[in-house]
Amino acid sequence: GESVGLHLPTLSVQEGDNSIINCAYSNSASDYFIWYKQESGKGPQFIIDIRSNMDKRQGQRVTVLLNKTVKHLSLQIAATQPGDSAVYFCAESIQAGTALIFGKGTTLSVSS
Amino acid sequence: NAGVTQTPKFQVLKTGQSMTLQCAQDMNHEYMSWYRQDPGMGLRLIHYSVGAGITDQGEVPNGYNVSRSTTEDFPLRLLSAAPSQTSVYFCASKMGQRSNQPQHFGDGTRLSIL
Numbered sequence: 001g002e003s004v005g006l007h008l009p010t011l012s013v014q015e016g017d018n019s020i021i022n023c024a025y026s027n028s029a030s031d032y033f034i035w036y037k038q039e040s041g042k043g044p045q046f047i048i049d050i051r052s053n054m055d056k057r058q059g060q061r062v063t064v065l066l067n068k069t070v071k072h073l074s075l076q077i078a079a080t081q082p083g084d085s086a087v088y089f090c091a092e093s094i095q096a097g098t099a100l101i102f103g104k105g106t107t108l109s110v111s112s
Numbered sequence: 113n114a115g116v117t118q119t120p121k122f123q124v125l126k127t128g129q130s131m132t133l134q135c136a137q138d139m140n141h142e143y144m145s146w147y148r149q150d151p152g153m154g155l156r157l158i159h160y161s162v163g164a165g166i167t168d169q170g171e172v173p174n175g176y177n178v179s180r181s182t183t184e185d186f187p188l189r190l191l192s193a194a195p196s197q198t199s200v201y202f203c204a205s206k207m208g209q210r211s212n213q214p215q216h217f218g219d220g221t222r223l224s225i226l
Binding site: 046 | 116143146155157160170202210214216217218
């Protein structure tokens with residue numbers, strides 16, 4: 001069964017807004033978490049990752065937050081652009097980034 | 113670098129046929145893996161390899177075989193295809209099992225079993 005899930009299957013935002021995509025995980029032994037973006041007909045593309053010894057990690061326009069107390073992961077995208085439209089997956093691992101367990105994905109639609 | 117290359121991109125098989133999905137990476141990555149993605153679902157791990165000569169099962173290994181004779185290649189074999197194996201198959205690679213680098217994915221093979 002699924003041990004990682006996303007709260008909303010779809011999210012629609014306006015260009016320029018900030019987007020927040022949420023994910024809940026169930027295995028408290030997971031030590032690594034990662035977000036992927038998947039465009040139609042393509043493979044998952046790495047966005048950002050975080051290890052369990054961190055609460056927050058920032059990249060270019062993206063931030064991942066990890067709340068181990070409630071086993072919650074979120075991806076924040078600043079100034080969302082039409083090119084950000086895609087399906088976003090969170091995944092967890094108890095083996096340092098191998099054997100990833102994926103959630104079902106959230107489809108982000110950005111309108112201009 | 114080409115990254116992770118998967119061939120073919122599309123394939124249609126009849127039930128009972130066999131087939132090998134190819135995966136190659138040119139990044140000298142030790143760790144490679146195969147996932148399948150069904151409609152509306154996340155990816156599920158089929159098999160993985162931590163280095164040449166070493167393979168192990170993932171979450172959904174039944175009906176699939178793998179081998180890892182070289183660092184670069186990690187083929188996935190369906191010995192007798194079944195309609196339940198209709199899916200999109202993704203190969204991924206990573207520097208090493210314990211490295212800090214993320215897994216990188218190919219663009220997939222879309223497989224239909226009739």
